Amino acid sequence: MTESASSLALAGFLTLVFVGFTLLAIEPLIAFDAYFNLRPPPPSWVPVLHVLDRVGQRAICLPVLAVVTIACCRREESWRPAVLAASSVFALNLVVGLLKIGFGRAQPASADPSFFIGGMAYPSGHTANIVLVYGLAAYLLGRYFRLGRGALVALWTGVAGLSLLMVVVSVTLNWHWFADLIAGLLVGGIVLELAVAADAAMPRQAFDGGLRQGVRVVLAAVRRRRTGPPGHGDVA
Template sequence: MVVEEAATDRSPSREGGPGSEPSICSPGVTGLATRRARWVLVVCGVLLVFTVAQVWADAGVLVRADHLLHEAPFRQRWPSLVGAARVTDLVGQRGPTAVLALVLAAVLGVRQRRWRPVVVTGAALLAINLVVGLAKLGFGRKDPAFDDPELFQGGLLFPSGHAANVVLTWGVVAYLLAVYGPLWHRRRALGAGVAALTLLMGVTAVYRDTHWMTDMLAGFLMGAIVLQAVVLLDAVRVELAVGHVLGRLRRRLSAGASG
């Protein structure tokens, strides 16, 4: 949804072709996409509050799901998948994914001769690490090996950093390719790719039993919130810049007509 809305907001310049500086299609389209983005933030925020409330109370359907998945013998039933799960776990690791996103942003920035892709990517990565890091320290949840899903026990599991990273970082990669790169017409495929990686990360964590299910859910939601906020701020900044240029053009035309 983030990628699709961003590409609806801005499409490649007809003169510059793929990879050229994106531009606002129209104020009406931009306003519609901005309203959708705000709704995504609201929905993800409500779901995150609901998740935190159930984990805090140590009761509810989500906590029951935590215990159910923790007790399921996935690794014992499919031991041959342990090696593959270690590999798929890399899709959510901060280091490799952050480097990939920053390299892509730098390449696009050099092609367009501006810092904007790098600034957007850097701000997103900094924000997610700050938000998730503070949340981990504050909630203090231990991993499933301790059989205790309660908060404030001195752990660093809630929310999952891998879950937040997979949504935020791969979402930024898709956003860059759709809005600042040549793949704006592939925005739905990019969004589907991010969703697939998110699902893969969730299945991997459940199989390896490295996180409670609610750790993953909270991480996914935090990643989506930060991603959507960064995209929304970027879209608003573009809209303001275009409005400024159009205002100057109108003033020049008015001055020419009066003269």
């Protein structure tokens, strides 16, 4: 449970950072966002920037995660990686969608960085996708293929590089305020750490016998943790 507890603690810390950062973005950082609302890029850059932007789109990143997940499922002979990947992606899209609606921030094209005016810019779904989807792919490969330290460093360096690329591309194209992009990275990190915590807490044999068996195993484990081990609370 050590890995699960540490991941939950990190998710909690990132949540606090997100809340604090959002409070700053709503008021003190608005001038900072306006400063980064750059003029449109040169026309010759636009086709290349559009291609680079696709790295954060679901049509590109989800197939990558799907290939990694299938490979992990085959290697482990279990549905566990697929359940983890599908539930994590669903959770991210739900959280990002609710936050976008709740904060209602318009895109830079409006020239108004205010919140609660009916937009859908905060947080950025692209940067959230980068962290969760590519980060989860790196995590699954490391866990189920037992990669060495060098390979893991290369994978996580790639995730960090793609995150930076997404921020630069979106700011250059004026598709997001700078704060939107940082918030997206934080939200992606929160969901990723929660996914790691859930995977570490899940019984080892969960989903080895299929989806129904896995659900029963997980529910039984949850009930045991609520009630305690046999004899818990008995008086000797």
